[in-house]
Amino acid sequence: MSDNILEIKDLVVHFETEDGCVRAINGLNFAIGREKTLGLVGETGAGKTTTALSVLNLVPNPPGKIKSGTITLDGKDVLTMSDKELEEMRGNDVAMIFQDPMTALNPVMTVGDQIAESIELHQHITPKEAFEKAKEMLKMVGIAESRAYDYPHQFSGGMRQRVVVAIALACEPKLLLADEPTTALDVTIQAQVLDLMKDLIDRRHMSMLLITHDLGVVAEVCDDVAVMYAGKIVEIGSADEVFNSTRHPYTEGLFDSLPNLRERGEELIPIKGLMPDPMNLPEGCAFAPRCPYATEACTKQVPELRHVGGTHYVACDAYHDPNFCLRRNSNG
């Protein structure tokens, strides 16, 4: 058995709409080690959610289509699984937490029933036993058991997200896909939910793919970080490597647009321009039109991921020049 719970190789996902082909993911490569947490960072539209849905083979089809590539989950290829195998895998081996707890729960089912549903489905036990287990799950995420009979609208946002976490963890999956689990919550609740997730994942020896655009969350929770831009990984490495020796101009841009606690008066530097239209991606490096370091060559050739030390890889051709260095790093 390999060391990685999840390996994604050369994944290409397109959405073929009437207006044209949306190239959401264009050759994605990454892996998540066992009991590791990978943070997938990128701005809206970078293809993060599509990546997570691909792992479950749930990309809405039509219009979405997984064109090529392999997704290996615990040694098995997800993309060649039969419908039955997929149903067994979903929820049992891999579970997903959705972004908005307000809409991720069925409004006409009690939360206990919703947690029990997944348990009943995968562990083949009676509804009554499943419901008892569901109560235990609720208790585990810090909600009184008696509330299993309540409906989602009777819970606050943070508690609903706890319920969603309980549903996802109910069958003890090996991999948890968390799609911006804290984006819809306010800051105090964010920390609670993150702590809870981190704690449960550690105790159950699970792996997690944490999708977020909040670098603070990544720093707090993740072992590894992958930065995604226009459907590709532009930088990947351990959290320490990516945060402390940032290599890609886009990652630098992300850090520059965050307020700095030590120099509070400093102006934020946003990344200029907008994400390219995925229907009409530029030739060469997709980030070149917005990149302050871009040269003529960048607009011609698509950069490959190159090894820059340790587990750190970056997709930027500027490193052909051995003296190239980002401003962030040169200033110390």
Place this chain on the structure above:
Amino acid sequence: MSKNVEHVNEPEVTAENLKQFKGRSMAQETVRRLMKNKGAIVGMIFLICLVIIAVVSGFIFDYDTQIIGLNPTEIYAKPGLAHPFGCDNMGRDILARIMYGARYSLTIGIGSVLIGLCIGLILGSLAGFYGGFIDNLVMRANDILYSIPNIMIAVVVVSIFGTSVASLLLSLCVTAATSFARISRAAVMQVRGQEFVESAYAMGLPTWKVILRHIIPNCLSPIIVQVTLAVGNNIIAASSLSFLGVGIPVPIPEWGAMLSDGRTYIRSAPWMCVFPGLAIMVTVLALNLMGDGLRDALDPKLKK
């Protein structure tokens, strides 16, 4: 458990508290809330009485003599002690006929709606869920049926199969099915894109379970309201068709047919029209009251 988790723990649940929560299923909860709505109770009581009357009248009246027989001595008898609702042009007791007629009106009203609901809900949810070709096929066929006036459909059905309860049911359920297909399609389309449906898939549920357990229950409140309204509508429609002579064949005491019979004598014997008309009106009102109550009771968002 980490520190952060503990402090949001609910206060200790007392045994009494727990008892209150325990064993209250969705159905019990709905009934409990329905009981708080006075209009719904009145409607429900009336409908229950009507059903009992419909069942019992088959045993207490003799169809051949009391319901369709001719009683020359009592023609146009005024409402009084012997005949509370009076008698018609054949000397038949109108109360007895209305009571007996409840069987036809209720069977036709409820039957046509249930058949229409089954067809419409299945076709409509498939169209709404899968979209594309299936959607086009179902909805265009629906449009065609929708564009034909109900009475026209009834006339065609009756001229093919003759006037009978079955052909009346058939022609009414077509109309009901088209409106149910429309409503369920719209509701399913709205629900299908929501995150909890995606999350149900991510949980590993097969498609049919996702539709049955997650999508359709979320579409029910507009459908239930439509059901109760449609039963009322179909009772009226059946009565209008009988009134026009394409409904139920003559001697059968259907309320609409009685209304139609009485029309000729409205000046000399107004009770021949008034009481069947009232029967239709009160039944439809009771159905609507119950429909409103059910909608409120079934919507967990209104739970207090």
